[in-house]
Amino acid sequence: xxxxxxxxxxxxxxxxxxxxxxxxxxxxxxxxxxxxxxxxxxxxxxxxxxxxxxxxxxxxxxxxxxxxxxxxxxxxxxxxxxxxxxxxxxxxxxxxxxxxxxxxxxxxxxxxxxxxxxxxxxxxxxxxxxxxxxxxxxxxxxxxxxxxxxxxxxxxxxxxxxxxxxxxxxxxxxxxxxxxxxxxxxxxxxxxxxxxxxxxxxxxxxxxxxxxxxxxxxxxxxxxxxxxxxxxxxxxxxxxxxxxxxxxxxxxxxxxxxxxxxxxxxxxxxxxxxxxxxxxxxxxxxxxxxxxxxxxxxxxxxxxxxxxxxxxxxxxxxxxxxxxxxx
Numbered sequence: 001x002x003x004x005x006x007x008x009x010x011x012x013x014x015x016x017x018x019x020x021x022x023x024x025x026x027x028x029x030x031x032x033x034x035x036x037x038x039x040x041x042x043x044x045x046x047x048x049x050x051x052x053x054x055x056x057x058x059x060x061x062x063x064x065x066x067x068x069x070x071x072x073x074x075x076x077x078x079x080x081x082x083x084x085x086x087x088x089x090x091x092x093x094x095x096x097x098x099x100x101x102x103x104x105x106x107x108x109x110x111x112x113x114x115x116x117x118x119x120x121x122x123x124x125x126x127x128x129x130x131x132x133x134x135x136x137x138x139x140x141x142x143x144x145x146x147x148x149x150x151x152x153x154x155x156x157x158x159x160x161x162x163x164x165x166x167x168x169x170x171x172x173x174x175x176x177x178x179x180x181x182x183x184x185x186x187x188x189x190x191x192x193x194x195x196x197x198x199x200x201x202x203x204x205x206x207x208x209x210x211x212x213x214x215x216x217x218x219x220x221x222x223x224x225x226x227x228x229x230x231x232x233x234x235x236x237x238x239x240x241x242x243x244x245x246x247x248x249x250x251x252x253x254x255x256x257x258x259x260x261x262x263x264x265x266x267x268x269x270x271x272x273x274x275x276x277x278x279x280x281x282x283x284x285x286x287x288x289x290x291x292x293x294x295x296x297x298x299x300x301x302x303x304x305x306x307x308x309x310x311x312x313x314x315x316x317x318x319x320x321x322x323x324x325x326x327x
Contacts, residue, residue, distance in 0.1 A: 025318075025320075026128070026318035026319050026320050027128065027318055027319070027320075027321075028128070028204075028210065028247060028250065028316040028317070028318050029127070029128055029200060029201070029204075029210075029246055029247055029249075029250045029251060029316065029317075030200040030201060030203070030204030030210045030213050030247060031204045031205075031208070032121065032124040032128055032201060032204075032319075032321055033119065033121065033201060033204065033205040034205070035124070035320060035321050036120075038120060039119060039120045039121055039205075040205060042205075042206070044118070044119050044120060044205055045119070045202040045203075045205045045206065047118035047119065048114050048115055048118035048119040048198075048202055049114070049118070049202065050118060051113070051114045051117050051118035052110055052111065052114035052118065052198070055109075055110045055113060055114060056110055059106050059110065063103075082094075082095045083095075084096050084099060087278075088100045089277040089278050090274065090277075091176070091267070091270030091271045091273070091274065091276055091277050092167050092172070092173070092176060092271045092274060093176075094172065094175035094176045094178075094179050097176060097179045097180060097183065097267070098179050098183060100277075101179070101180075101183035101184060101186070101187040102183060102187075104187045104190050104191060105183060105186035105187045105189075105190045106190070107190040107191070107193065107194045108186060108189055108190040108193055108194075110194075111125065111190075111193040111194050111197065111198050112125055112193065114198070115198070115201065119201070119202075119205075121201070121321075122321070122322050123321065123322050124201075124321040124322070125193065125197055125198075125201065125252075126251055126252060126253075127249075127250055127251025127252065127253065127319065128250035128251060128317060128318055128319025128320075128321060129250075129251070129319045129320075129321065129322075130319070130321040130322030131322075132251070132252075132253060133251060133253050134253075136249070136251075136253045136254070137253040137254070137256065137257050140253070140254055140257045140301060140304075141257045141260070141261065144257055144258060144261045144297055144301075145257070145260070145261045145264070145265075147261070147293075147297070148261035148262055148264075148265055148293070149261075149264075149265040151289060151293055152265040152266060152269070153265060153269060155289060156269055156272070160272075160273075161272075161273040161275065161276065163273050163274055163275050164272050164273050165272065165273075165274075166272065167271045167272070173271060176271055177268065180264070180267040180268055180270075181264075181268075184260065184263050184264050184267050185256075185260050185264070187263070188256055188259035188260045188262075188263050188264075189252075189256045189259075189260075191221075191259065192242060192246075192252050192255045192256045192259055193252060195217045195220065195221045195239065196214075196217070196239075196242055196243050196246045196252065196255055197246065197252050199213045199216060199217040200213030200214065200243070200246060200247065201213070203216065210247045210316070213243070213247075214240065214243035214244060214246075214247060215240070215243075217239070217243070218236055218239045218240060218243070221235065221236075221239045222235050222236055222239070225279060226279035226280065227279050227280065227281075227282055228280065228281045228282055230281075230282040230283070230284050230286065230287060231279070231281075231282040233287065234282070234286070234287060234290050234291065234294075237291055237294055237295070238258075238262070238290075238294050241258070241294050241295065241298040242254075242255035242258055242259065243255075244298065244302075245258065245298060245301060245302070247316050248302055248305055248316055248317070249301070249305045249316075249317055250316055250317030250318060250319055251317075254301050254305070258294075258297065258298075258301075305317060
């Protein structure tokens with residue numbers, strides 16, 4: 001019986017260490033997991049979703065404890081804690097706004113940590129360069145935010161709601177404005193990370209075409225809003241537009257800016273109408289203003305990104321991220 005031949009390189013010592021995975025070339029946003037073979041393993045999306053679900057359960061448990069503590073305090077010492085409305089939809093109640101916006105804002109760290117711990121990705125949830133591109137976001141916001149504010153506040157002035165009135169200019173109103181300025185950007189960012197960033201990167205690990213990560217989350221985003229068919233059409237178009245911008249620009253910055261520009265003027269003007277935060281029927285004529293604004297700004301931002309980065313209109317911005325955190 002013959003003995004197996006020992007390679008010369010192995011003779012007298014241990015075999016060499018396996019080669020370090022070599023990163024591939026620049027990738028679009030939905031394929032950033034493939035920047036490193038370790039983050040592109042088939043089970044990474046499942047691990048990401050599992051970690052995210054666990055974090056959500058933890059957040060829910062903390063919230064439940066807080067509610068129970070608040071209930072006990074309210075029973076033991078009535079009037080110590082401020083009251084909230086049953087639906088958390090009173091735009092003149094700072095606690096309503098804090099709870100409503102904060103309950104969504106918690107999704108932001110959940111998504112970031114899920115992709116970090118489960119997906120092994122380091123910073124690429126923000127963009128293909130591995131960080132949030134503040135320069136891009138601020139330049140876009142300087143144009144988009146004033147435009148949205150002018151349109152929305154102009155419509156409010158031309159067609160005021162039946163219950164429009166000026167609230168008392170007191171400390172309560174100041175708290176409302178403060179909560180809106182701080183929490184609205186976080187709420188908008190959380191929805192973009194959860195409904196645009198996470199689906200594109202999870203599905204993009206398995207699928208090459210970006211359309212799946214853009215289109216499939218749209219119904220989930222619509223379910224989270226209680227509007228009629230008119231409002232749902234507006235929501236769907238907005239979701240498709242921001243999803244496209246995420247893929248096109250290689251990150252979440254422009255989608256977050258567009259979302260903040262849409263929500264911030266609405267929440268700042270909400271105290272003028274106590275019913276402004278109640279969802280339900282939407283006048284079909286509203287689409288004559290909202291859809292051109294959304295689609296027009298999406299086209300303008302697409303053109304700007306293409307020229308800035310030297311890519312074709314239907315070509316995404318690519319990047320190599322940062323050193324992966326995979327284990």
